[in-house]
Each structure stands twice: as structure tokens, then as C-alpha cells.
Amino acid sequence: MTGIDIETKRKLREMGATAMLDAIEAQDEALVLGMSFEDRIQLVVDEAHSTFNHGKVEGLIRRAGLR
Template sequence: MSRLDSETKRKLREMGVASLVDTIEAQDDALTLGVVFEERIKIAVDDAHATFTHSKVEGLVRRAGLRYPNADLRRVDMIEQRGLDRGVIAQLGTCQFLTR
């Protein structure tokens, strides 16, 4: 895929899709040789969307002011003195309590 010209990049950035420009520019021509245009655009959009979603989640976590913003159920210290039940922790991790 030929690289985008500066005017096209400017227009895309003006439209608020700078991450799409970045992902298109980052595509490796050697790895995508023979891939049809539509598939290359799909890959670029998927990458840009993942970047957008990640940034959005990071912003939400930051604004939430969480005490432990990097907390992860997979890293809960399950020492016996804490009295935590592994099954209950696993159920909480599924978030099924939200639908109930």
C-alpha cells in the first residue's frame, strides 16, 4: 500500500482519526504483500479501534480515582489469613452479579 500523502493525513487527523493514520503508516509492506486493500484497511481500523478503546478505558480508570487502579482479580493474594473463598472471587470476576 502506498503511503498516505500529507493532505490525506491532515484531513484524517482533522476528522479525529489520527490513530487510523498511525496504524496505516505502521503497516509493514513486506508482511502485507499480497493482502487486498479491503483487508489492509480492516486491519488498520481494528488496530486503531483497539488503541481508541484502550485509551478510553485508561481515561475512565484515571477519572474514577480508584485506590488501586491496576488491581486484577488474577493477582489477589489468597493467603488463608484473609479468609477469601477462591470460588466467590472467581464468580465475582464473571460479573454475573450485574445481571441479577
């Protein structure tokens, strides 16, 4: 999905969806070539959700003062 224009990228960042934008840009065109739109979006959302949860857990650990 490298066809996203600069304005769309700016809007995604403005909305706080940088994890989603990163997931879209990380998709390998050769691997997703034959996939449907729905499957590609599912991969993007799964990756963005994983990044979101990872950051949330790291923040909780940091605030808990665990070593």
C-alpha cells in the same frame, strides 16, 4: 501504505482519525504485500479501534480515581 500524501494525512488528523493514520503508517509493507485492500483496511480499523478502546478505559480508570 506509505503512499499517503501530506494532504490526506492532514485531513485524517483534522477528522480526529489519528489512530487510524498511525495504524496505516505502522503497517509493514512486506507483511501486507499480498493482502487485498479489504484485508488491509480491516487491519487498520482493528488497530485503530483497539487504540480507541485502550484510551477510553485509561480515561475511565483515571476519572474513577483507582490506584
